[in-house]
Amino acid sequence: MVESAMPLKIRQKSVDGARDEFEIRDYLRLDLFPHFLCPGCGHGIALRALLWAIHDLDIEKDQLAIVSGIGCSGRLSAYVDANTFHTTHGRPLAFAAGLKLARPDLHVIVITGDGDCLAIGGNHLIHAARRNLDITCIMMNNEVYGMTGGQVSPTTSLDRFTTTTPMGNQEPGFDACALAKGAGATFVGREVTLQTTALKNLMQEGLVHKGFSFVEVISDCTEIYGRKNDLGSSPEMVLSQKRSVLPRFDGTAVDKPFRAGNWETGILSRQERPEYYSAYRAHCHKVLGK
Amino acid sequence: MSPVPGNSPQLQSLQGNQACALGAIAAGCRLFAGYPITPSSEIAERMSKELPRVDGVFVQMEDEIASMAACLGGSLGGVKSMTATSGPGFSLKQENIGYGIQAEIPCVVINVMRGGPSTGMPTRPAQGDVMQARWGTHGDHPIIVLTPSSVQEIYQQTIQAFNFSETYRIPVIVLYDEAIGHLVDTVELPDPKDIETTDRKWATGPAEDYLPYAPDKDGIPPMPRPGDGYRTHTTGLTHLETGFPTQVPDDVTRVTSRLLDKIENHRDEIEQYELLSCGDADILIVAFGITARASERAVNMARDKGIKAGLLRPVTLWPFPEKALQELAGHAKHVLVPEMNAGQLILEIERLCAGSVPVSGINRFDGETIKPNEVLAKIEELNNG
Amino acid sequence: MNAKKKSAKSVVAVSGPTNVLIVGVGGQGVIMVSKILARLSQMQGLQVKQSEVHGMAKRGGSVFSHIRFGEEVWSPTIPMGEADVVLGLEWAEGLRWLRYLKPGSGTFISDTKRIVPPFSCRDRHHDALHGYAHHTVAEIVKQVPSAYAPNATGMAIELGNERVANTILLGVLSTVMDFPAEDWLQVLPEFVPPKTLETNLKAFEAGRHWTTQPPVPEVQEQAVPQPQAPMRRQVSLEITGEWCKSCDICVKMCPERCLALDDHQIVELVKPNACTGCRVCEWLCPDFVIAVHVDVVPLEAVSADTTTEVRI
């Protein structure tokens, strides 16, 4: 046990010209606040973790592109003071692919939701993972279509009530991380919003990773899904994440199951594979003798 | 394809789809995202070969929707981008074409028309996407659709499409049929230095004062380039000049009207058409694409027989050259609209003529082109009529 | 780091239980040491009671073990101020349990090695000054009746295995207990891995030997950063009330329960002195309402309340 295993790095306020402490307001379009998310929505917690990771990685806001799809998660991009793109339902990864290919100098982050990414956009996810373009995909999984009023999603747990499963959901759901990994994503991780610092670090690892990184955020829809299923108040829902999660500090420990799917949290897979754009460019130059 | 020996190096034997790819490169296209579909695949194939040579990027996406999205994404990044498809793929792209219109993203979409509906006749020519090109995406929107009728013109109109899209910040559709797309013809490519290309109007000035959707006097807002410090928001939601969504009726009316007007107010610069023997024409033919070529011959044959026939060939199918039609139709005794569909363009012609002159059509949707003789026969019938 | 010591007398009492508190952080071998001690006690025919908290190894958390032995032992835990020996396998942990030491007669044995566990500090702010560890070893040694503070980890590294630091301390401990030396040597092999037995035996001897050496002259320590002037942390909570949606997460998740919703269901700081500036509220607020500002300021500049609230 040494200090380096401590994942948390908050910087002190600048005294000697060093970097400023993370102030989320520096990264927000303040005119738009308060944001439109419901009280207790986990997406806000996740967005904070993301911006914190961006801050600690010293990513210039001008060089940051956030591409989102449709749904509650899709609206998050608008709140960030960066180059932001709120695209069509399910397609942010495809937009991001074009953007990244056109502008490899930009840091391209996709914010998507479980419906956006796994249902209507499922095809784009698997091919983004296969292609391994240097994009970080943050998928907020709250098990429900919140924006449209709470319909069943590809990750809704069994027996949960939604507006389209009035008798309880009987469809099996996706393990999004296993899907991404199977499709070839070179970085896959999952974290809960409760473990904000671990989530921030996971996102940071994903952002640093050269290639396609997929981070699933276990987020809570408290107002719609929580109420419909009697999952308790916002704090109770956030706290309930703790019951089955053992945060990993060393990056290797096997974690405990979370939710019905027995899912693990932490970095689930990390591997080296040529990044798409650089490999494409290098190959073309080689063939053309440039 | 290699140059034809013995001729000037610019004279080439070129397939329509290949000409499209070369035109795109000449126009400055540096990103192509596509998905294979007959009969447009040669465009993607040629782009995959040409783009690496000019440090561009070719990517074959996972589906038609992704191709359209990646094309828009590339353009948002500041790179001229294109995609190409045919009917079924065009249908799939429509939502994102709408996004491109709403968010005012320049890009070029090639649609090589084949028989439909649905899978229809993948290898047979048709002109059934006239209305899909105009109204394929939902909501009230402007559009620019160009319809080349020769291999040479595919090259030129692809360049023109890029220029229009960059000037007016709108997806521009190049619509031609399989017969032209697969035709190999002798074309004369211009010297690269003679090709006029338009570049986007980029945002300049201080970022604090910048409103991404505040138009200049011409109705078109300059576009922000990521990394230039503007950090704007792009959305498919109806948005204010700030780029952020609105649902306030007055605001929605203002911004959507501006969107519509930016094309409507520039009709004069956008509308293109070609006239053949129209000066004294009793019988005015309106046709585009391969059908215009058949009509051209039919008009020549009719003139040989002393029949006063003329041809109006819209190059911009949308916006349709309304004034030109109305003026010519005012002098004509009959308007004839041959098209390889069950009657689409004729609806617009009838609307524009508004009962002032009888309008009839020649329609084929059997996968065959309309032949000059068929047009001539109809001209003779109307003339005798 | 300098090792200091002070002569001590034997601590095992004939009547009443002898209390040994062994403390450290996860993974150091607290449990092994306590098992050896328990076994030794049993060998003397004494009653032994042991109570431990462990299993926090992965988190680097604190581990402690109470050993009580004597002719009759009732309670398994040592009351505060009753420990005959506090054996710290890590300096800061050792200090943390100092108040358990019997005033006037207790013996304090601790490695001078410092491992600062992330969450064990009162002050949760990372990089914060660790208030409890500011004292030099010499200062601590002066405060207690009897003390042994070897750099056991340093010695263990010299022996080629950092992990035998606990055995060195065991050697030190053996010199203050009344158990025969041969009993220690008999028990030790039962509890160490056979591969490391030789090193452990050397370590045990090294610990015993160290107690016989004369004190090393005192030199200035420099390991722990110390404030130039009396400094402390000034925490302020910036609360943007307009953004608060009354979700209650911060109120319920605050470890110190220092937040509440006011009459308008907007969060407010109600117990400023309880706030440690841990930032849990900031991290978990989905609406970015709370910003925790932590400044290190001179003591005289600190306002009356530990934490102040800034309303926006």
Added chain:
Amino acid sequence: MSKTDGYEIRLSGTGGQGLGLGGKMLAAALSSEGLHVAQSQSYEPTSRGGMSRSDLVVSRQTADYPLATGLDYLLILDKRAISISEGMINKDAVVLVDEELVPDPPSGHFKVHALPLSRTAISLGNLRVTNVVSLGALIALGDFCSIETMEAAIKQVTPKKYAQMNLDAVRAGYELVQH
């Protein structure tokens, strides 16, 4: 420009007979003489074994209508391809058929030449050069392109390792008519 300024050529047969390539060679040859050639093919998913054709509309300027409407020169290499051209063969057109593969050629106000095209290709060692043999015979019959121009075009269009074989084939076809 009306069609009277130019002429139309069709190569027809079945998929796999190399009619597309034949059309390409012919187009290259005619283009090299400054003519505009619009070349179109039947474009079928069943390219192997199905009906196949390659049309050339040749003119001094870009043709008003680039697709075939009345054929001046017609090559038929398979009897199943007769039907697609019947009814659009111009008066006095030259129709060249393979005497074995098209045993019952169309007849009318045009001249039909039945020659051992595939047989000649086999005698050259490769049935697959029937298309090039046919081109040689067609230009000999039609007199719209010199053999030298044709040979230059073949060299340009053909990969090097097949060049000699194709040159031999075009010459053999040409001589089928000359002799």
